[in-house]
Amino acid sequence: MINRKVKGMSKKDILAGEHFLNGDVACAEGAIAAGCRLFAGYPITPQSEITETMAYRLPKIGGYFLQMEDELASIAAVLGGAWGGMKAMTATSGPGFSLMMENLGLGIMTETPCVIVDVQRGGPSTGLPTATSQGDMMQARWGTHGDHEIIAYAPASPQEMFDQTVKAFNQSERFRQPVLVMADEVVGHMMERVIIDPDKIEIYPRRKPSVPYEKFLPYKGGPDMVPEMACAGEGYRVHVTGLTHDERGYPDLSVESQDKLMHRLIGKIRDNADQIIEVEEENIHGADVVLVTYGIAARTALRAMELAEEKGIKVGMLRLITVWPFPLKEVRKIAGDVKGLIVPELNLGQIVREVERAAAGQCPVRLVGHAGGGLHRPENILSAIEEVAR
Amino acid sequence: MRHVATKPEPQIVKDVHHPLEHYFRSERLPHIWCSGCGLGTAMSCLAAAFGHLKLDVDDVSVVSGIGCSGRLAGYMRPDSYHTTHGRALPFATGLRVALEKTKPGHKVVVFSGDGDLFSIGGNHFIQAARRNIDLSVFYVNNFNYGMTGGQVGPTTPMGAKGTTAPYGMFEHPFNLPYLAASSGAPYVARWTTLHVHRLQKAMEEAIQKKGFTFVEIIAPCPTNYGRRNGLPTGLDEMRYYREEAVIENFADPKDAEIIPGKPFIVGTFVDEDKPDYLEIYQKFVADHFEVAAK
C-alpha cells in the first residue's frame, strides 16, 4: 500500500525543486519529505548539519526537535516518538552509533519503525572525527546483541541521501523495523545538485490495526509476518516489552516462545529480502571483472572503470544500494561468469567477506581496502582490475 | 526438609469486579513480586490515583525501565512500555512529545526503580528534570538491585550490606529529593509504602501537575535488602517506617538524606509553578510560525 497523501502533512513542507545541497542537509530534507516530524539527536561530527537542519526546519512545519543528553537518549526518544504515533529519526556518527546499539536492539525486538543515520567517520574510538570511513558496516549488521536481521542503505551522493532516507522511512514502516542509512563523511559534506519532486515521493503509511481492540494481537504477524501497530492512546492497550513475548506482547520466556518470535522477526526480513534488496548494475554482461562496491567508494571505482575500459578491459560494476540484507543471490550469479570480483571499500575488509561468501569459490575475490581518512586513488583500483583481468 | 506452606487457591467469584480492575491486566496477575515487597502496594496506590482522578485507561501510558519495579508496566492495562535499563525517561520523553501532536492531553507516567533511574539512567533523570518535560515519575527506592539478587546501588546507605558489598557499602548514597529539586523538578515528594493515602494523593498531584513531577516511594525489599540489613520481613520494614518517618512538608530537600536507624523526612518538598518544555515550545511556535506545532 503506497500512499501519496499523509494526514496532517502538507506538500508545501517539502523542499521542492532543484537545489545545491550537501548530503547531510539532503538527508534531513528527505526525512521531512517522508513525513518525519520528530527528531532527537546529539551533536557529533560529521552529521551535525542533519541535526541543525532538523532544529531549524521542524518547528516551522509542526514538528518537534529534541536535543537529547546523549545518543542513548536520542534513540530512546525516537522509539518513544514512534510509539507516540510519529515518524521519527536520529542521526549520528561512529562513537554515537556505538551507544545506539543498545536501543537499536529494543527497536528490533519491539518492531518499532524509525530511521537511524550513521554518517561514518574514521575509527575505532574518536578516530578521525572529520574524515571519512566505511568502518561501521559490520557494526551496522551485528552491533546490537542477539540474533537479528537489519536493513541498511548506502548512499553515494546527496541526491541519494535524500532518496534513500525516504526509502528508509518507507521500509521501516513496511517491515516495522529500525532502518539504517549508512552514509559517510564525504557524502555527508559534498555539495551537489538535488532534485526534489513532491509528486514523485511515495509514502508507506503506518500499518494500523484492522480489527477492534478485543480481537487485536499486537505481535501476531500478518501474511508477510509483519504485525499491525497500535500506538499510544489509540485504545488498543498494548504492552510493549524488550523481553521475549507472545502474540499478545506479554513476556513469555520459554524456549518455544523465543523460537517462534525469532523465526518471525528474522523471517519477515529474510523471506521478503527481494522486496528490500536493491543493486545497480553497470556493464555486467560480458565483463571479465566486476567491481562490487557501495557508497562513496563506488564513485572512485567509477573512475577506475573508465581507466580500465580505456585499456580495453571489460569491467562492470555491481553497486549495493542496500548493503543489508546482503544481495547474496545477485553476487553469486555474477561470480560464475567472471574472472574475479574486486571490492573497493573504505575499511580493511568488511563487506569483502560477504562477497567471498557469496562467490563461494567460483572466482577469486580481491579487496581494495583503505584505512579511511580519505578516498581510494582510482589507480589503486585500476591496478587490481589489471591483475585480476590478466 | 523444611515445611513449605502451600499457597491457598484463589477463589474467583464470578461477576464480582474490583473497582480498579480495569486498570490492570488481570490475565497477567498474580505478579512476580515477593511477599512483603513494596511494589504491589505502590502499584495499588497508582491504580487508586488513576481511579480517583477518573483517568480513562486510554488517556494514560505507563513507561518502565528494567528491574523488579520495571515489571509494573506489564501489569497495568493502559498502553505500557517496558524499555531498556535506564532508558525509561528518554523513551517517555519521545512518547510524550509525540503525543502532544497525536493526542494532546494524554498523560505519561514513568514507574521505575532506584538502580534504573539513578545509576544507569542517572544522567537522563537530571536532564529530564532540567528540561521540565511533562512526565510523572514514580520511583521505588528499596536501596538495592532486587531483580539481580541484592547488589548495592546509588541509593544504598553507607555501611548497608549487599551481595556486591559483603563488608558493607563504602560509598555515599544519593539524596534524591535534593537531586530532583536542584535539577529543576517543580514537584518533589517522598512517601513510604506505609503512607498509602498520602502516597496516592501525591501521585494524583503529580499526575495533574504539568511538568516534570517526582515522587520517591520508599519501599521494602525483604528478600534482598531487608534480609541482609536487619529488616527481614515486610512488616519489619513497615515498623521502621512508622518509627522513623517524620512527616514534614516543604522541608529543605538538603535535609532529606536517609541514614538507617535514624529519623528521615517524608512529605512534599517542592510544589511550584514553572512552564514546561512543551508549553515553551508551543508558545514560540504559535507566536512565530504559521503552522502551530499541534
Ligand code: SF4
Ligand atoms: S527482590 Fe525485592 S524488589 Fe524484587 S520483588 Fe522481591 S522483594 Fe520486591
